[in-house]
Amino acid sequence: xxxxxxxxxxxxxxxxxxxxxxxxxxxxxxxxxxxxxxxxxxxxxxxxxxxxxxxxxxxxxxxxxxxxxxxxxxxxxxxxxxxxxxxxxxxxxxxxxxxxxxxxxxxxxxxxxxxxxxxxxxxxxxxxxxxxxxxxxxxxxxxxxxxxxxxxxxxxxxxxxxxxxxxxxxxxxxxxxxxxxxxxxxxxxxxxxxxxxxxxxxxxxxxxxxxxxxxxxxxxxxxxxxxxxxxxxxxxxxxxxxxxxxxxxxxxxxxxxxxxxxxxxxxxxxxxxxxxxxxxxxxxxxxxxxxxxxxxxxxxxxxxxxxxxxxxxxxxxxxxxxxxxxxxxxxxxxxxxxxxxxxxxxxxxxxxxxxxxxxxxxxxxxxxxxxxxxxxxxxxxxxxxxxxxxxxxxxxxxxxxxxxxxxxxxxxxxxxxxxxxxxxxxx
Amino acid sequence: xxxxxxxxxxxxxxxxxxxxxxxxxxxxxxxxxxxxxxxxxxxxxxxxxxxxxxxxxxxxxxxxxxxxxxxxxxxxxxxxxxxxxxxxxxxxxxxxxxxxxxxxxxxxxxxxxxxxxxxxxxxxxxxxxxxxxxxxxxxxxxxxxxxxxxxxxxxxxxxxxxxxxxxxxxxxxxxxxxxxxxxxxxxxxxxxxxxxxxxxxxxxxxxxxxxxxxxxxxxxxxxxxxxxxxxxxxxxxxxxxxxxxxxxxxxxxxxxxxxxxxxxxxxxxxxxxxxxxxxxxxxxxxxxxxxxxxxxxxxxxxxxxxxxxxxxxxxxxxxxxxxxxxxxxxxxxxxxxxxxxxxxxxxxxxxxxxxxxxxxxxxxxxxxxxxxxxxxxxxxxxxxxxxxxxxxxxxxxxxxxxxxxxxxxxxxxxxxxxxxxxxxxxx
Numbered sequence: 001x002x003x004x005x006x007x008x009x010x011x012x013x014x015x016x017x018x019x020x021x022x023x024x025x026x027x028x029x030x031x032x033x034x035x036x037x038x039x040x041x042x043x044x045x046x047x048x049x050x051x052x053x054x055x056x057x058x059x060x061x062x063x064x065x066x067x068x069x070x071x072x073x074x075x076x077x078x079x080x081x082x083x084x085x086x087x088x089x090x091x092x093x094x095x096x097x098x099x100x101x102x103x104x105x106x107x108x109x110x111x112x113x114x115x116x117x118x119x120x121x122x123x124x125x126x127x128x129x130x131x132x133x134x135x136x137x138x139x140x141x142x143x144x145x146x147x148x149x150x151x152x153x154x155x156x157x158x159x160x161x162x163x164x165x166x167x168x169x170x171x172x173x174x175x176x177x178x179x180x181x182x183x184x185x186x187x188x189x190x191x192x193x194x195x196x197x198x199x200x201x202x203x204x205x206x207x208x209x210x211x212x213x214x215x216x217x218x219x220x221x222x223x224x225x226x227x228x229x230x231x232x233x234x235x236x237x238x239x240x241x242x243x244x245x246x247x248x249x250x251x252x253x254x255x256x257x258x259x260x261x262x263x264x265x266x267x268x269x270x271x272x273x274x275x276x277x278x279x280x281x282x283x284x285x286x287x288x289x290x291x292x293x294x295x296x297x298x299x300x301x302x303x304x305x306x307x308x309x310x311x312x313x314x315x316x317x318x319x320x321x322x323x324x325x326x327x328x329x330x331x332x333x334x335x336x337x338x339x340x341x342x343x344x345x346x347x348x349x350x351x352x353x354x355x356x357x358x359x360x361x362x363x364x365x366x367x368x369x370x371x372x373x374x375x376x377x378x379x380x381x382x383x384x385x386x387x388x389x390x391x392x393x394x395x396x397x398x399x400x401x402x403x404x405x406x407x408x409x410x411x412x413x414x415x416x417x418x419x420x421x422x423x424x425x426x427x
Numbered sequence: 428x429x430x431x432x433x434x435x436x437x438x439x440x441x442x443x444x445x446x447x448x449x450x451x452x453x454x455x456x457x458x459x460x461x462x463x464x465x466x467x468x469x470x471x472x473x474x475x476x477x478x479x480x481x482x483x484x485x486x487x488x489x490x491x492x493x494x495x496x497x498x499x500x501x502x503x504x505x506x507x508x509x510x511x512x513x514x515x516x517x518x519x520x521x522x523x524x525x526x527x528x529x530x531x532x533x534x535x536x537x538x539x540x541x542x543x544x545x546x547x548x549x550x551x552x553x554x555x556x557x558x559x560x561x562x563x564x565x566x567x568x569x570x571x572x573x574x575x576x577x578x579x580x581x582x583x584x585x586x587x588x589x590x591x592x593x594x595x596x597x598x599x600x601x602x603x604x605x606x607x608x609x610x611x612x613x614x615x616x617x618x619x620x621x622x623x624x625x626x627x628x629x630x631x632x633x634x635x636x637x638x639x640x641x642x643x644x645x646x647x648x649x650x651x652x653x654x655x656x657x658x659x660x661x662x663x664x665x666x667x668x669x670x671x672x673x674x675x676x677x678x679x680x681x682x683x684x685x686x687x688x689x690x691x692x693x694x695x696x697x698x699x700x701x702x703x704x705x706x707x708x709x710x711x712x713x714x715x716x717x718x719x720x721x722x723x724x725x726x727x728x729x730x731x732x733x734x735x736x737x738x739x740x741x742x743x744x745x746x747x748x749x750x751x752x753x754x755x756x757x758x759x760x761x762x763x764x765x766x767x768x769x770x771x772x773x774x775x776x777x778x779x780x781x782x783x784x785x786x787x788x789x790x791x792x793x794x795x796x797x798x799x800x801x802x803x804x805x806x807x808x809x810x811x812x813x814x815x816x817x818x819x820x821x822x823x824x825x826x827x828x829x830x831x832x833x834x835x836x837x838x839x840x841x842x843x844x845x846x847x848x849x850x851x852x853x854x
Contacts (some may be wrong), residue, residue, distance in 0.1 A: 027771075031795050104794070112816055116805060123797055125827055209827060230657065230828050251850040258852035344454075366845045367531070368458055370550055378543060378848030387853065388844070389539055400552055400636060400841035401657050402829040414827035417815070418793045421805030423678040425685035426814065 011195040018187050019204030022127040025184035026152040030124045034101035036179050041097035044175030048090040051171050055086055058167035066160055079134045079161055089140045096144040099391040102409045103150040117420040122413040124150030126209040129200045131156045133215035136164035143172045143186040145394050149412035152185050159192035203229040232407050234398040236322040237267030237350040239380040242339040244356035245278040252355045253290050258379040261294045265324050268351050268383030274339045277332040301331040319346045336361050340368050349398050351383040372398050372405040438622040445614050446631030449554040452611035453579040457551045461528035463606050468524035471602030475517040478598050482513055485594035493587055506561045506588055516567045523571040526818040529836045530577040544847040549840040551577030553636040556627045558583045560642035563591035570599045570613040572821050576839035579612050586619035630656040639821055659834050661825040663749040664694030664777040666807040669766040671783035672705040679782045680717050685806040688721045692751050695778050695810030701766045704759040728758040746773045763788050767795050776825050778810040799825050799832040
């Protein structure tokens with residue numbers, strides 16, 4: 001017990017020091033020139049490429065440890081790096097380097113009758129904490145996005161990938177040093193002790209401005225329930241597709257197979273299909289045949305089973321299950337009213353799509369539903385910062401505060417007002 | 428003890444019910460037409476005017492209770508309503524009625540190479556909690572701003588003003604009913620039990636999206652440290668004015684007297700004057716003479732006292748004191764570097780002003796300082812939503828998340844993405 005208590009004290013001290021260093025680095029970083037940050041990012045990408053042998057070697061250690069620990073093949077695949085994946089990490093850093101620098105951008109400006117000119121300009125948030133699991137690329141992606149947006153970052157990766165993460169982190173530090181930026185701008189928590197996460201959730205004594213969890217539902221749930229600082233995250237992506245009576249059947253077939261089956265493990269994958277009962281007799285069978293042919297298990301309500309007997313019966317819990325797998329729940333609804341009622345009740349407010357040709361239906365779907373992303377006649381799998389044109393994203397948020405939807409460099413900024421006068425005083 | 432425990436249980440139950448009602452009202456409110464909200468606000472303003480006799484009568488009860496309880500004259504003046512103040516409450520509601528409706532506004536839109544058209548549109552936040560003290564006008568201001576922005580609101584006023592608040596709230600309910608909007612859109616917590624505040628700070632089981640405290644430092648400090656939901660607030664406005672060597676002396680004189688003395692009790696009042704030591708020998712005395720003549724007490728550092736012997740000595744604690752009174756702390760600094768260093772160290776990141784003619788100095792002040800509002804050649808007393816052209820504000824926030832600076836109707840909104848396609852699927 002004594003040893004444990006001492007370890008906790010030392011983790012607390014370590015994390016407090018990391019917090020202080022991050023806050024100190026955030027000052028110069030916030031006013032660093034755009035070109036300095038860009039050159040740091042390009043130097044990081046070069047360093048990742050140059051250090052390929054060491055990075056692959058470090059990854060081999062993590063992979064061997066993972067295998068010895070009985071990690072599943074799916075998890076091992078997430079952890080694994082090869083030459084192509086390392087090059088893709090470097091390419092992502094270069095993509096981020098080429099983005100417009102958000103800091104200092106004028107978001108809005110206007111004049112007042114008294115001659116004051118007011119500008120709202122983007123500023124960094126300060127210090128961002130990123131807590132993630134086994135994907136080694138998150139180290140580089142999160143580090144680069146935070147640097148581009150002028151924020152210091154504290155990275156806390158999973159213990160499974162610690163050798164890979166440390167090796168990639170070394171390349172990031174080389175880039176910072178090459179550009180003359182403080183190395184404390186991107187810190188990697190050097191301990192696997194879970195108490196370090198607890199310290200971050202407490203906010204490191206005011207040094208941490210926001211936490212972004214990247215990983216499975218249990219990690220996100222813990223962060224959301226325990227964090228004493230703002231969190232940008234989504235717990236799940238329980239995405240719906242509604243096929244209205246006015247839908248073009250061919251388009252609906254293409255979109256639904258893509259929304260469900262393109263990649264089943266991403267948060268933008270469709271989980272529930274709602275179909276207007278008016279067209280179920282004609283449209284349901286071709287839609288479900290496509291899905292079945294693509295290898296999808298279908299769980300339907302009573303009316304679905306009558307039209308498509310191969311469907312398994314859906315239970316109440318299916319409507320609130322994010323499968324992240326080749327399974328879809330299907331029910332018929334009473335037009336747009338029924339669709340809105342179902343989505344309101346079961347959605348995780350991430351992404352929903354309507355397939356319809358009637359503009360009045362689309363407007364109701366767009367106005368009455370309040371999810372981060374609503375799509376018309378397009379696949380839910382477009383729920384992605386890259387697809388939105390943000391260049392890269394650190395994740396998708398379903399909260400309504402500050403950031404919502406894909407979180408890119410702009411969402412990692414705050415703003416301040418600059419007011420230019422010529423001697424104005426207030427009457 | 429038993430009675431106390433039962434009271435707590437009943438307050439918890441009451442607040443849970445208020446939370447549920449607010450959440451239920453937030454749904455229809457979010458999609459209410461702009462005209463419906465405007466007509467509700469105009470009906471509220473009419474009802475406030477028509478109910479003037481009852482409102483003044485209710486206020487007399489609060490005033491009598493306040494006097495009996497030994498309230499100070501300053502507090503009694505805040506609490507007091509007369510005909511002019513009630514008319515001004517009605518006028519404020521009409522001003523808010525005339526603002527552009529923020530809900531549904533397109534903040535940004537762009538096209539993607541694949542033909543998707545993306546819109547970022549404003550949505551309400553949901554349910555807002557406002558915790559305030561004795562100013563009766565906050566009931567109407569907060570209720571109106573939340574309604575305009577499509578949010579349900581839970582108002583928790585101080586017990587000192589409870590009769591006045593209840594009477595004004597009655598007029599707001601009349602306006603809601605006249606427009607066919609749910610009366611639960613604007614609820615007034617009907618108990619003075621302080622446990623009600625505790626329940627709000629816990630977030631009412633997820634029913635409360637944000638809390639806005641309006642009142643003194645101890646209220647704001649408690650809300651900031653205990654709230655489990657986001658808070659829009661500023662703890663204090665420790666505002667600085669820096670007079671650079673390049674300043675126009677006449678302009679500096681006008682601005683400084685205004686920044687400090689126009690109203691000393693507002694958060695945008697200047698508290699510390701920093702002057703470039705290069706010009707102290709010529710500029711300091713006229714600046715301080717103006718302030719002294721206006722009735723301001725001057726507390727200076729050693730160099731200030733040498734030039735202006737009437738100054739009292741400033742101690743270290745003066746640099747971090749928000750006087751909210753006719754007192755100013757003054758020191759000489761080593762140019763813009765010294766000014767930035769001092770402000771970085773002592774500022775509450777609310778509002779700072781630079782008086783200078785050299786554009787390079789202004790740019791450094793604007794870029795290197797990170798307060799919510801930075802002004803050039805203008806009084807700090809412009810730190811106000813009305814002066815920014817927002818029509819009205821519910822307060823000023825110094826946090827960096829979501830809202831910063833004046834919090835008007837736009838800052839009380841979130842956003843969602845609407846994506847319009849024509850059959851796009853993701854490759």
